[in-house]
Amino acid sequence: MAISSGSLDANVLLRLLLNDVADQHLEAMRLLQNASGQFAVADTAIIEVVFVLERNYKLTRLQIYEAVQGLIALAQINCNRNLFEKVLPIFTEHAGLSFEDCCLATYAELEDANPLWTFDKKLANQTSNTQLVSADLLR
Secondary structure, three states, X not given: OOOEXXXXXXXXXXXXXXXXXXXXXXXXXXXXXXXXXXXXXXXXXXXHHHHHHHHOOOXXXXXXXHHHHHHHOOOOEEOOHHHHHHHHHHHHHXXXXXXXXXXXXXHHHHOOOOOEEEOOHHHHHHOOOEEEOOHHHHO
């Protein structure tokens, strides 16, 4: 089993990516460079990073794709790469879908738990493994 250096929250990940708070960026970089093992990064932390990059920093989807791809490629990061490597292209290609929705549809696919049932017409129309819950189904 690999040695764990702990886990990272979205704020540390954002400081690593953005370098907008110089002293915190430096500390986050030192933390990664001096790690004896990998840092666990929860799906929720990466989802929060994307939300902040899109809403607060107004990054484009392509910029977010590149930022997250770079982050999950770091050897010190232990995250659900399989999920995010599949989610990022969907997120980039479907401007009408939120990152969260892309994650839900991809998660259902990866877990062989299709269809993803939803009331969200936009999601159902833009992903192949999503099914709209309708009154017809309940009859």
